Amino acid sequence: MNDKVGFIGLGIMGRPMALNLRRAGHRLFVHARREAAMKPMIAAGACACASPAEAARQADILFVMVADTPDVEQVILGRDGVRDGIRAGSVVVDMSTISPAATRTLAERLRERGAELLDAPVSGGEAGAIDGVLSIMVGGPETAFARVLPLFEVMGRNIIHVGGSGAGQVCKACNQIAVSHTMAGIGEAILTAKAWGLDPEKMRAALLGGSANSKVLGIHGQRMIDADYRPGFKADLHRKDLRIVLETAQALGIALPGTALVSQYFNALVGRGHGDLDSSALFRVLEAIGGLGPAVD
Amino acid sequence: MNDKVGFIGLGIMGRPMALNLRRAGHRLFVHARREAAMKPMIAAGACACASPAEAARQADILFVMVADTPDVEQVILGRDGVRDGIRAGSVVVDMSTISPAATRTLAERLRERGAELLDAPVSGGEAGAIDGVLSIMVGGPETAFARVLPLFEVMGRNIIHVGGSGAGQVCKACNQIAVSHTMAGIGEAILTAKAWGLDPEKMRAALLGGSANSKVLGIHGQRMIDADYRPGFKADLHRKDLRIVLETAQALGIALPGTALVSQYFNALVGRGHGDLDSSALFRVLEAIGGLGPAVD
Numbered sequence: 001m002n003d004k005v006g007f008i009g010l011g012i013m014g015r016p017m018a019l020n021l022r023r024a025g026h027r028l029f030v031h032a033r034r035e036a037a038m039k040p041m042i043a044a045g046a047c048a049c050a051s052p053a054e055a056a057r058q059a060d061i062l063f064v065m066v067a068d069t070p071d072v073e074q075v076i077l078g079r080d081g082v083r084d085g086i087r088a089g090s091v092v093v094d095m096s097t098i099s100p101a102a103t104r105t106l107a108e109r110l111r112e113r114g115a116e117l118l119d120a121p122v123s124g125g126e127a128g129a130i131d132g133v134l135s136i137m138v139g140g141p142e143t144a145f146a147r148v149l150p151l152f153e154v155m156g157r158n159i160i161h162v163g164g165s166g167a168g169q170v171c172k173a174c175n176q177i178a179v180s181h182t183m184a185g186i187g188e189a190i191l192t193a194k195a196w197g198l199d200p201e202k203m204r205a206a207l208l209g210g211s212a213n214s215k216v217l218g219i220h221g222q223r224m225i226d227a228d229y230r231p232g233f234k235a236d237l238h239r240k241d242l243r244i245v246l247e248t249a250q251a252l253g254i255a256l257p258g259t260a261l262v263s264q265y266f267n268a269l270v271g272r273g274h275g276d277l278d279s280s281a282l283f284r285v286l287e288a289i290g291g292l293g294p295a296v297d
Numbered sequence: 298m299n300d301k302v303g304f305i306g307l308g309i310m311g312r313p314m315a316l317n318l319r320r321a322g323h324r325l326f327v328h329a330r331r332e333a334a335m336k337p338m339i340a341a342g343a344c345a346c347a348s349p350a351e352a353a354r355q356a357d358i359l360f361v362m363v364a365d366t367p368d369v370e371q372v373i374l375g376r377d378g379v380r381d382g383i384r385a386g387s388v389v390v391d392m393s394t395i396s397p398a399a400t401r402t403l404a405e406r407l408r409e410r411g412a413e414l415l416d417a418p419v420s421g422g423e424a425g426a427i428d429g430v431l432s433i434m435v436g437g438p439e440t441a442f443a444r445v446l447p448l449f450e451v452m453g454r455n456i457i458h459v460g461g462s463g464a465g466q467v468c469k470a471c472n473q474i475a476v477s478h479t480m481a482g483i484g485e486a487i488l489t490a491k492a493w494g495l496d497p498e499k500m501r502a503a504l505l506g507g508s509a510n511s512k513v514l515g516i517h518g519q520r521m522i523d524a525d526y527r528p529g530f531k532a533d534l535h536r537k538d539l540r541i542v543l544e545t546a547q548a549l550g551i552a553l554p555g556t557a558l559v560s561q562y563f564n565a566l567v568g569r570g571h572g573d574l575d576s577s578a579l580f581r582v583l584e585a586i587g588g589l590g591p592a593v594d
Contacts, residue, residue: 100493123507135507158506162499170493174486174500178509181485184555185478189471192542195549196397196467202459203471209455210420210432212475214511245489252492254587256485258478261554290551 004029005151006059008052008075008082009096010037013122014065016129017095017155021063022046024154029058052076053085061148062092068240069098076106088114091144093151095136097121097237099244100166100173101251107140107165116144119165121172122156125233133157137175139167173248176241180262182216183279187286190224195292200225220280229277229284236275238282239266301326302448303356305349305372305379306393307334310419311362313426314392314452318360319343321451326355349373350382358388358445365537366395373403385411388441390448392433394418394534396541397463397470398548404437404462413441416462418469419453422530430454434472436464470545473538477559479513480576484583487521492589497522517577526574526581533572535579536563 003026007018010032018041022028028046031054032038038048049055052075056062062082064075072094076082082092092110094103094117107117118140128134134156138145145161152159162171189212193203204221207213223229242263249256265285274281287293300323304315307329315338319325325343328351329335335345346352349372353359359379361372369391373379379389389407391400391414404414415437425431431453435442442458449456459468486509490500501518504510520526539560546553562582571578584590 123509125508135503137503158503160499160503160506162503163495166493167495170490170495171500171503174490174495175504175507175509177486177489178479178482178504178511178514181482181555182475182479182509182511185475185482188478188553188555189474191551192474192546192549192553193467193471195551196463196545198460198464198467198471202457203468206432206434206455206457206459206468207472207475209457210472211422211512211516212420212472212479214475214479214513215508216511217475219508248493249489252489254488254492254589256489257558257586258481258485258555261558289554292551 003060004058006030006055006062007065008032008055008062009065010041011065012126013129015040016126017063017065018046019044020132020154021151026151029055031055051080052082053080056082056085056090057087060090061151062086062090064092064094064096066096067237068096069102069244072096072098072106073102077109083109083113086110086113086115090115091118091148092116093118093120093148095120095122097172097241097244098169100169100248103139103166103169116141117165118144118148119168120152121168123172123175124156126231129155136160137162137168137171139163139169139171140165170248173241173245176238177245177256177259179216180238180242181258182214183220183282184262184265184286186217186221187224187283190221190283191286191290191292195290223278223280224283229281231276232278232280234275235266235269235277235279235281238279239263239270239275242266300357301355303327303352303359304362305329305352305360306362307338308362309423310426312337313423314360314362315343316341317429317451318448323448326352328352348377349379350377353379353382353387354384356387358390358448359383361389361391361393363393364534365393366399366541369393369395369403370399374406380406380410383407383410383412387412388415388445389413390415390417390445392417392419394469394538394541395466397466397545400436400463400466413438414462415441415445416465417449418465420469420472421453423528426452433457434459434465434468436460436466436468437462467545470542473535474542474553474556476513477535477539478555479511480517480579481559481562481583483514483518484521484580487518487580488583488587488589492587520575520577521580526578528573529575529577531572532563532566532574532576532578535576536560536567536572539563
């Protein structure tokens, strides 16, 4: 409770996460690019900071929750960035989903100032952020993890320290690999059921009781059947996550044929302007390819 | 309890299923190609029949549990087959996983003799058969389903009537599409974790708590991590199931790119003589492709 807490990035995910920290009684120093995003936080009793550097000056533990690798690099290394304000002994916790390789570089640059970086990407989407039940996959120094754990526990439920710097991001990459495949599989299953005239609702119910049971079948399977693609987790961000996975695979020199295939579906979906739909809308691409639905337009 | 029950096919799956029926007190008439397979059933109080026709003559409800489409066709339409012995008013229940199109033809041929066919493929493997907790996906006439349901309840736990003749097989096809994709996804995730130096056990534990949670991650993920490929469900049969899926897709005129990809892994695995391994051994192919493991040999 004594640590002063910073939070940079108050979007769909960051805002409810920061609000949960505030509600738990923490002194909160926030920054967001758009001033409007800070207003509800100020109303909730947080202090608004003019720059990431300013938030870093105030905070002992500083969370970052933005969209992509370049955003985190800008927040930490850019002009008036976190690195300019951070004090020795502080911990920066990047909860964005970004490149594991970039994470290691950022950790080095912060270490030069005596600060530590945890990479702590999450799974569970907006609903998980609001309810404080996110899964949090954490990489970085174990002592820093132990220090931040009480704050993680305000935001999430399944919190695992998986290894050194970057390990959290790799774990999140693994999560997206698994989710993407499962989603594509459920999509092909629904496509097959529909083409044959089998009620996809009955198919889903039958599969939920057996070896095909998965969270994706429960949640995204239902969305595909209902053609209800309100997010959820946006296709645009899913595509970004798979880009990171495939960049990582290239850097590691490994082949991920299935992930490469599914990433193409997201390219087609986002390329036609559907990036704001829930990621389960990849079913629209399968329908188009499968010859059952209208072309993705 | 009054119906006389027949059971044809006493292999890894059929034998424990038939034993459960016998233990539940049903009069049982069994047939298997290999005489040795009938011995434990005779010891358990079942009557051995010399042919499928003979079992059909005795039984009011006759189960078939063999490997593939041609096996079921042989059992039902072949010399001394079920069709030669079946009485009007009887129900044949094919619990094998075979072609939905062939199922419809078989149903017509039995209807000519006044008998009905249910297609009732299962999910859950040998363990599910032994414990009587199989998932059973049933297609065919609803009245026949209602009549057989008490017997299904001896063998399974999640029993769903999904539609008309063939619908059970299509549902099983959907199950295998979903399971295959999920398995490949978990495989690529473990490959990525290993290549980066992230402990795959920790990765699995983290993913089990979030949106990537699935039965496949729990069961097959552990087998891949342990390289423990004792079956389980044999790669050979998984390959056969995917062949049926892709034949069905061709007949329906739909594209299933992911299933087509995963089926190639099973071709490689089985082609090198590993058909007797558990289907999760597809991870060996991913390792070989991925450049981490030894070639599949």
